[in-house]
Amino acid sequence: MIEFRDVTKQYPDGTVAVDGLDLTVEDGKITVFVGPSGCGKTTSLRMINRMIDPTGGSILLDGKDIRESDPPLLRRGIGYVIQHAGLFPHRTVLDNVATVPLLTGAGKRAARARAAELLELVGLPQEVARRYPPQLSGGQQQRVGVARALAADPPVLLMDEPFSAVDPVVRDDLQQQLLRLQSELDKTIVFVTHDIDEAIKIGDRVAVFRVGGRLAQYDTPSALLAKPADDFVSSFVGRDRGYRALGFLTATGVPVAPVATVPAGGEVARAREALVDGWAVVVDEERRPLGWVSAETLSQMDGSVDAEQLVSGGSLFEVDSTAGTAGSLRNALDAALSSPAAVGIAVDGRGAVVGGVTAQTVLAALADARRSGEVPG
Amino acid sequence: MNAAFAWLFDPEHWSGPTGIPARILEHLGYTSLSVLFAAAIAVPLGAVIGHTGRGTFLVAGLSNGLRALPELGLLTLLVLLTYVGLLPVVISLVILAVPPILAGTYSGIRNVDRAVVDAAHGMGMRSSTVLLRVELPNALPLVLGGIRAATLQVIATATIAAYVSLGGLGRFVIDGNNAGPGSPDGYPQMAAGAIVVAVLALVVEGALALVERAVVSPGVRDAARAGRSARMRRRPTGDVVENPI
Numbered sequence A: 001m002i003e004f005r006d007v008t009k010q011y012p013d014g015t016v017a018v019d020g021l022d023l024t025v026e027d028g029k030i031t032v033f034v035g036p037s038g039c040g041k042t043t044s045l046r047m048i049n050r051m052i053d054p055t056g057g058s059i060l061l062d063g064k065d066i067r068e069s070d071p072p073l074l075r076r077g078i079g080y081v082i083q084h085a086g087l088f089p090h091r092t093v094l095d096n097v098a099t100v101p102l103l104t105g106a107g108k109r110a111a112r113a114r115a116a117e118l119l120e121l122v123g124l125p126q127e128v129a130r131r132y133p134p135q136l137s138g139g140q141q142q143r144v145g146v147a148r149a150l151a152a153d154p155p156v157l158l159m160d161e162p163f164s165a166v167d168p169v170v171r172d173d174l175q176q177q178l179l180r181l182q183s184e185l186d187k188t189i190v191f192v193t194h195d196i197d198e199a200i201k202i203g204d205r206v207a208v209f210r211v212g213g214r215l216a217q218y219d220t221p222s223a224l225l226a227k228p229a230d231d232f233v234s235s236f237v238g239r240d241r242g243y244r245a246l247g248f249l250t251a252t253g254v255p256v257a258p259v260a261t262v263p264a265g266g267e268v269a270r271a272r273e274a275l276v277d278g279w280a281v282v283v284d285e286e287r288r289p290l291g292w293v294s295a296e297t298l299s300q301m302d303g304s305v306d307a308e309q310l311v312s313g314g315s316l317f318e319v320d321s322t323a324g325t326a327g328s329l330r331n332a333l334d335a336a337l338s339s340p341a342a343v344g345i346a347v348d349g350r351g352a353v354v355g356g357v358t359a360q361t362v363l364a365a366l367a368d369a370r371r372s373g374e375v376p377g
Numbered sequence B: 001m002n003a004a005f006a007w008l009f010d011p012e013h014w015s016g017p018t019g020i021p022a023r024i025l026e027h028l029g030y031t032s033l034s035v036l037f038a039a040a041i042a043v044p045l046g047a048v049i050g051h052t053g054r055g056t057f058l059v060a061g062l063s064n065g066l067r068a069l070p071e072l073g074l075l076t077l078l079v080l081l082t083y084v085g086l087l088p089v090v091i092s093l094v095i096l097a098v099p100p101i102l103a104g105t106y107s108g109i110r111n112v113d114r115a116v117v118d119a120a121h122g123m124g125m126r127s128s129t130v131l132l133r134v135e136l137p138n139a140l141p142l143v144l145g146g147i148r149a150a151t152l153q154v155i156a157t158a159t160i161a162a163y164v165s166l167g168g169l170g171r172f173v174i175d176g177n178n179a180g181p182g183s184p185d186g187y188p189q190m191a192a193g194a195i196v197v198a199v200l201a202l203v204v205e206g207a208l209a210l211v212e213r214a215v216v217s218p219g220v221r222d223a224a225r226a227g228r229s230a231r232m233r234r235r236p237t238g239d240v241v242e243n244p245i
């Protein structure tokens, strides 16, 4: 647990970067610091590993004031990932990752073996290990940065805008991977970003800072979307927050109605009979959806249902499966809205069609959830 | 010029304690002694100043001040003050070699990517480890550049040793001058001496380039190359200012 107690940082030039910060970072969770540029996120983060010392208040790590620790020793127990990775250009990728184990006295062989494990864990191929950092893409460098921070298995991980310098597709990938890693490793992660979407996506708890280094709100992502503390937070959280809030409600309460399906390659005449409200879903042998057909598209096919001539479907959403990967109300609503037949296709964990939902049923489920108090607001 | 080459390729001038090989060895001796001393002073000093950011004024001050001193005047002064011998020669050559090495080391350390240094501290390296294991290896191309520049200057200037009756390739220049015009050991000997100094400088330059290839990490070489092309891309107008070292 990391506790900020009335922490203030004033730089020598008089700038107050952090002002009276009181905040507790919970163990095993991802806590995100978010806010506009210059609001003191980086300063707050760097005070945790004593890269910066506060001018007032104190910071406790597991109950112990960090001022009592020797900074280098403190830092070896805290992973640190920065925006441009900051990899050592003169060392191979493998030796970069082995840095902290070597510092803490591991033998060269053991440190390198550990480094190889970590490269695999972050999804980098073997051959990357012997390259030098300038020979890697930005996304690969960031992965190496994460591997390097995790090498000595520190309980705490500090990440300062680690994914903001890579393109959106790679960023999405890195975010997913971080969540996957976290589900295995249960680190206490403090993550800085200026991107509220990223904060909501990966944070268990989000601290919104305002310029001048003051904490505006500290809450779960769904509470932040549903009940912003003031105008600053609500404008920072941005547009569509009602819609985005649906992303935090599982679609388990949405009734899934039967949906008309026809097999690909089946007879057109029989498919025509199966249409409901003029539409049917075409499925493969394992009942996975391929697309939609209407009376009009069927009239252009002769003999059998041609998988090449379908109307492409909308997004899919997963109903509760044994894996617990149920989609959200946002997924369900989006599936309904994006479907040509106005029916969102619900699939099970293996991707087979189990039924359909309409926008009305999703909204009705939302209203029920509101009434039963599941949704604040 | 032909006379100079005739003198140069005369087998008689290639043997004995006053022959060209012996003089080259003496010359290289003064040079390496001076450059080693200079590096022993300037590399640690430049590294510490670059690392701490304290004493930056020393780098600029020393470079300008020392460069303004005319070597010969300094040498004469030292000779008058002490005695004729190796020491004043080496001292004046060291004074000549310190500024480029100091400047190279200092700017090498300062040019290391701040994010890299920050990460090194953030991972728990002690300050001295950051300097020795991170900053210096990355600064190496500029440190060696400074040493190369210093070595070339010292090779050219080590001819002054002959003024105080020491050896080295300067002997041919001085003796040639003293022999007077018209003598076969006059102008041709002087020109031959100058040619040998020039060739020696080229060979040493090449050797140091090889050393650089061997000791600089491939990652640092790549980074320098990537950084250079990035700079050029940013300024397509042709006003690219390359580091002269």
Ligand SMILES: Nc1ncnc2c1ncn2[C@@H]1O[C@H](COP(=O)(O)OP(=O)(O)OP(=O)(O)O)[C@@H](O)[C@H]1O
Residues within 6 Å of the ligand: A011, A012, A013, A015, A016, A017, A035, A036, A037, A038, A039, A040, A041, A042, A043, A044, A194
């Ligand atoms: N070394 C310093 N000296 C003086 N002022 C500083 C220093 N470092 C940061 N500041 C100032 O402190 C304030 C907070 O800076 P900080 O880097 O913590 O912001 P940030 O929230 O991380 O911003 P960004 O999103 O731009 O990274 C800013 O006004 C900044 O200009």
Ligand SMILES: [Mg+2]
Residues within 6 Å of the ligand: A041, A042, A043
């Ligand atoms: Mg920042």
